[in-house]
Amino acid sequence: xxxxxxxxxxxxxxxxxxAAIGDITTLFYRTMFAAHPELExxxxxxxxxxxxxxxxxxxxxxxxxxxxxxxxxxxxxxLILSRIANKHASLGIQPAQYLVVHKYLFAAIAExxxxxxxxxxxxxxxxxYWLMAETLIEMEAGLYRxxxxxxxxxxxxxxxxxxxxxxxxAVSFVLTSLDGxxxxxxxxxxxxxxxxHLDDGARQIRQYSLSSAPSSRDWRVTVKRVDxxxxxxxxxxxxxxxxxxxxxxxxxxxxxxxxxxxxxxxxADDDAPLLLISAGIGCTPIMGMLGHLAQTADPRPISxxxxxxxxxxxxxxxxLAELVDRLPFAVMHRWYExxxxxxPEDRLQQGRIDLGEITxxxxxxxxxxxxxxxxxxxxxxxxxxxxxxxxxxYEIFGPDRWAPATP
Ligand SMILES: Cc1cc2nc3c(=O)[nH]c(=O)nc-3n(C[C@H](O)[C@H](O)[C@H](O)COP(=O)(O)OP(=O)(O)OC[C@H]3O[C@@H](n4cnc5c(N)ncnc54)[C@H](O)[C@@H]3O)c2cc1C
Ligand code: HEM
Numbered sequence: 001x002x003x004x005x006x007x008x009x010x011x012x013x014x015x016x017x018x019a020a021i022g023d024i025t026t027l028f029y030r031t032m033f034a035a036h037p038e039l040e041x042x043x044x045x046x047x048x049x050x051x052x053x054x055x056x057x058x059x060x061x062x063x064x065x066x067x068x069x070x071x072x073x074x075x076x077x078x079l080i081l082s083r084i085a086n087k088h089a090s091l092g093i094q095p096a097q098y099l100v101v102h103k104y105l106f107a108a109i110a111e112x113x114x115x116x117x118x119x120x121x122x123x124x125x126x127x128x129y130w131l132m133a134e135t136l137i138e139m140e141a142g143l144y145r146x147x148x149x150x151x152x153x154x155x156x157x158x159x160x161x162x163x164x165x166x167x168x169x170a171v172s173f174v175l176t177s178l179d180g181x182x183x184x185x186x187x188x189x190x191x192x193x194x195x196x197h198l199d200d201g202a203r204q205i206r207q208y209s210l211s212s213a214p215s216s217r218d219w220r221v222t223v224k225r226v227d228x229x230x231x232x233x234x235x236x237x238x239x240x241x242x243x244x245x246x247x248x249x250x251x252x253x254x255x256x257x258x259x260x261x262x263x264x265x266x267x268a269d270d271d272a273p274l275l276l277i278s279a280g281i282g283c284t285p286i287m288g289m290l291g292h293l294a295q296t297a298d299p300r301p302i303s304x305x306x307x308x309x310x311x312x313x314x315x316x317x318x319x320l321a322e323l324v325d326r327l328p329f330a331v332m333h334r335w336y337e338x339x340x341x342x343x344p345e346d347r348l349q350q351g352r353i354d355l356g357e358i359t360x361x362x363x364x365x366x367x368x369x370x371x372x373x374x375x376x377x378x379x380x381x382x383x384x385x386x387x388x389x390x391x392x393x394y395e396i397f398g399p400d401r402w403a404p405a406t407p
Pocket of ligand 2: 039043044045057058083093136
């Protein structure tokens with residue numbers, strides 16, 4: 001809890017800090033990486049830095065956390081912090097590193113806001129930072145404890161037992177321990193981090209959702225290689241570094257550095273009717289959930305909805321249908337932008353996803369994974385259908401700009 005005086009100072013300065021927070025986080029990363037190049041090279045995702053996504057996610061989280069101290073909403077605080085803590089845990093972040101972030105963040109605040117940062121203002125934001133940091137440190141310690149690892153000690157080596165082509169651009173890797181013992185269990189929907197050493201000497205880390213059922217001895221991830229693409233202004237973005245590295249270089253028998261699974265998009269422990277909605281490679285956490293539901297022959301109504309460019313680009317297409325077939329009350333709807341020579345049929349449609357005809361039972365929980373604009377559109381349609389906002393859960397394949405932004 002912040003003191004009353006601190007709250008008043010935060011209230012008075014939030015508009016100014018909020019307006020400048022984008023500049024502050026940009027300067028923060030620039031100066032921190034100049035002093036600690038190893039953080040940019042070996043810990044942070046430099047693709048996200050180039051695109052500005054991580055700067056925006058940090059800015060959004062700090063601004064939202066500050067606003068939530070003034071208008072408390074514990075559920076939103078928990079949602080925002082749990083997402084960050086899980087991501088931090090999957091990277092092995094440790095308490096001492098919060099001092100480093102503090103140093104460069106507060107230097108950036110002082111530089112951007114100049115004289116407006118009086119001793120009183122600095123002390124108030126300092127208190128807010130440590131409230132957020134200490135809550136995160138505690139949550140991360142809880143996650144490390146629950147995973148049975150020492151603080152930050154999340155990395156292990158695994159061997160690729162099988163590599164399978166799942167679509168033209170996506171491959172799955174079945175991972176097994178080096179000594180043949182079962183890998184630790186995980187919750188359906190969770191992800192792990194993969195670290196690879198690239199040609200320029202950087203060790204870059206990315207997250208991949210577990211696309212297999214949690215109770216098997218092995219883990220499976222499915223990676224879609226990210227191609228270069230042309231933006232509306234004509235500039236061309238580079239090919240994804242890690243996805244292409246994995247696609248081109250990792251085969252059966254190879255050893256990979258991965259972390260213990262973390263992630264807070266997990267199936268709730270209840271029997272609510274389910275809507276599982278994915279687009280493109282966003283199918284992966286949903287495959288993990290469906291695998292689990294099929295293993296337990298879950299008897300509840302489940303609607304599985306997937307959107308993709310074409311059947312040929314749909315990773316795990318046949319496996320998805322098999323899992324749905326194994327569930328007594330599950331139905332599958334698919335939308336492909338290009339159906340090729342096939343004709344639309346019942347629950348197999350051409351075009352973009354349209355939830356108009358999907359019926360939603362009372363108390364339904366929805367789990368979403370796909371590009372952010374897709375999920376925001378689906379969220380609106382689900383709210384219109386009467387699904388409660390707190391029953392709409394999602395995973396984003398990048399820094400989260402949803403949680404701080406959605407009411
Ligand atoms: C929780 C979570 C789960 C995930 N699960 C999966 C999964 O199951 N399967 C999966 O395939 N992916 C998954 N992802 C995404 C994955 O982690 C990677 O983000 C993805 O593989 C791309 O990584 P990359 O290194 O290939 O691309 P990066 O090199 O990181 O590039 C990412 C994007 O940034 C663009 N970019 C890079 N530099 C610039 C620049 N200078 N200017 C403009 N644009 C630039 C690239 O063109 C590309 O489009 C998940 C992500 C998260 C957070
Ligand atoms: C109070 C302090 C901090 C806040 C508010 C914060 C906030 C965030 C947020 C919002 C994200 C994006 C999460 C997501 O949606 O995926 C994130 C990711 C991350 N954080 Fe922190 N963080 C803090 C401290 C730290 C510290 C101490 C470190 C270690 C140096 C760190 C390293 C990272 C890394 C490496 C990522 C992933 C970046 C990426 O994938 O682009 N953070 N953090």
